[in-house]
Amino acid sequence: MLKSTILKSTYEEIYRRWDEATPVPFDCGRICGAACCMTDGGQTMGIYLLPGEEKVHDKKDPWLTWSMDEAQDYDFPEAWRGKVPFVSCRGPAHCKRDKRPIQCRTFPLRPYLAQDGTLLMIYDQDDLPYACPLIENETQLSEDFIRASYDNWEILITDPLIRDIVRMDSQQMIEVTWVPRPQTD
Numbered sequence: 208m209l210k211s212t213i214l215k216s217t218y219e220e221i222y223r224r225w226d227e228a229t230p231v232p233f234d235c236g237r238i239c240g241a242a243c244c245m246t247d248g249g250q251t252m253g254i255y256l257l258p259g260e261e262k263v264h265d266k267k268d269p270w271l272t273w274s275m276d277e278a279q280d281y282d283f284p285e286a287w288r289g290k291v292p293f294v295s296c297r298g299p300a301h302c303k304r305d306k307r308p309i310q311c312r313t314f315p316l317r318p319y320l321a322q323d324g325t326l327l328m329i330y331d332q333d334d335l336p337y338a339c340p341l342i343e344n345e346t347q348l349s350e351d352f353i354r355a356s357y358d359n360w361e362i363l364i365t366d367p368l369i370r371d372i373v374r375m376d377s378q379q380m381i382e383v384t385w386v387p388r389p390q391t392d
C-alpha cells in the first residue's frame with residue numbers, strides 16, 4: 208500500500224466539504240443515467256483511490272468491489288511503489304453517495320498543475336466511454352463546488368505522491384480549459 212501523509216480525519220473533512228458542495232443543485236446522474244458509473248454496455252466502471260484514501264473505506268462494505276494493483280504495472284509516477292487500490296461500485300442503485308471516492312466527487316473537474324506549480328481546476332478531458340452532460344453542455348457549475356475543489360485539492364497535493372500523479376497527468380495534457388476560482392465572500 209502506498210504511504211500517504213494525509214490523515215484519515217483530513218480525508219473525512221475533504222469528503223464532508225464535497226458533500227456540502229456539489230457541481231449542480233441536483234444529482235447529475237439522473238440526467239445521464241449515471242453514465243460515469245456504467246458504460247454503454249452496462250459494464251461497471253472503476254477508479255484508483257488516491258494514496259491513503261482507503262483509510263475512509265471499509266473493504267467489507269458490499270457496495271464496492273476491491274482489487275489491488277501493483278503501481279509499477281500501470282502508468283503511475285516512479286515514486287509510486289506498492290499496491291494501489293482499484294474500486295468499482297456495484298452500480299448506481301448501491302452507491303453510497305457520502306462515501307464516493309475523491310475522483311467521483313471532483314468530476315467533472317480535475318486538478319491541473321501549471322508549469323509554475325500553480326493549481327488550477329480544469330474540465331476533465333479523459334477519453335471516456337460516455338458523454339458527461341455537464342461537460343458537453345458547458346453547464347455552469349456551482350461556485351461552492353468550484354471553491355471546494357480548489358480548497359480540497361490544495362490540501363491533497365501537499366502529499367508528495369498525490370502531487371506527483373497530478374503533475375504527471377498535467378504534463379500529458381496539451382490544451383486545457385481552466386475554471387477560475389470564485390472570489391470569497
